[in-house]
Amino acid sequence: MGGEGEVQKVSNKQVIFKDYVTGFPKESDMYVTTTTRELAPPQGSKAVLVKNLYLSCDPYLRGRMSNQPSNDPDFGPFTPGSPIQGLGVAEVVDSSHPDFKIGDLVWGNTSWEEYSLITAPEGFIKIQHTDVPLSYYTGILGMPGMTAYVGFYEICSPKEGERVYISAASGAVGQLVGQFAKLLGCYVIGSAGSKEKVDLLKDKFGFDDAFNYKEEPDLDAALKRYFSEGIDIYFENVGGKMLDAVLLNMRPHGRIAACGMISQYNLEQPEGVHNLTTIVFKRIRLEGFIVFEYYHLYSKFLDFILPYIREGKIVYVEDIAEGLESAPAALIGLFSGRNVGKQVVAVAHK
DSSP states (O other), rough: OOOOOOEEEEEEEEEOSSOOOSSSSSSEEEEEEEEEESSOOOTOOOOOOEEEEEEETTTHHHHHHHHHSSTTTTOOOOOTBBBBBBEEEEEEEEEETTTTTOOOOOEEEESBBBBEEEOGGGEEEEEOOSSSSGGGGTTEEEEEEHHHHIIIIIOOOOTOEEEEEEEETSSTTTHHHHOOOOOOOOOEEEEEEEEHHHHHHHTTTSSEEEEEGGGOOHHHHHHHHHHHHHOEEEESSSTHHHHHHHHEEEEEEEEEEOOOOGGGGTTTSSSOOOOTTHHHHTTTTTEEEGGGGGGGGGHHHHHHHHHHHTTSOOOOOOOESSSGGGGGHHHHHHHTTOSSSEEEEEEOOO
């Protein structure tokens, strides 16, 4: 690009991670700066240069703000002084990799900046279906959608008529699990943290009922009110006191898919769970899972969900923050429930 021997440079806004965090993260743990980026991969590399379009705000990023080593580089700690990293949707603007060409739309791990150099683009998934919003590949057609699909169908082995409970149910994953369960003919209850979110669950996503957990001084009593015969399937997004109450209300041979535990991520001392003996007496199967281990099912998942989206049988709510400047507040807002639906940062529109 540019004249012979000359590489074009562009301004490149970035969201920089300041330093490791203990307790509740703050917007000031990140800052926005502007650098420049050469609009070409290094000579001799098999890299791609992408223009980021949408960035995904996900709760697991909180763990990467702590200096805790991980066997998986996609979950390892951020590097202080470098851009935040996470999942996003991008357009290839230059490529020295034979599998990617200029103009390809992709989703996968990128950096929180306008332009990113991806030195190992093999993990990117090419976007083939563009009759749906591109932002959906940060959510319903990306990692959260796969998480809902794998957790519900692969981990929970649901059957028609079963009683399903979902915590953090209006979030990126929970809203889909509830709709999957209703399509299967299950009885579905969700909890969320505001009247607006509870109304969404009942009126837009078709849950049988929902409640605001912040208004329930006794979670055990609340669950008994909605599940007089107990819970067959619990999709776990919260942990702590919520998990403790759910264990008391599970039916024999119930299944729990442990997707996340957002109530625990910012605690220096995690809450204890006291009702674990019920796992034995009720023969409950509780299984944690990491969705990245199931990406071999991605094409099967797309075949399953795209017709439902196109026919309007599954709906999806996004909370889109405009511009990289809004990214720190958008990420931090996840941990106080500020977002309604899937939190996305729009960097550029195509």
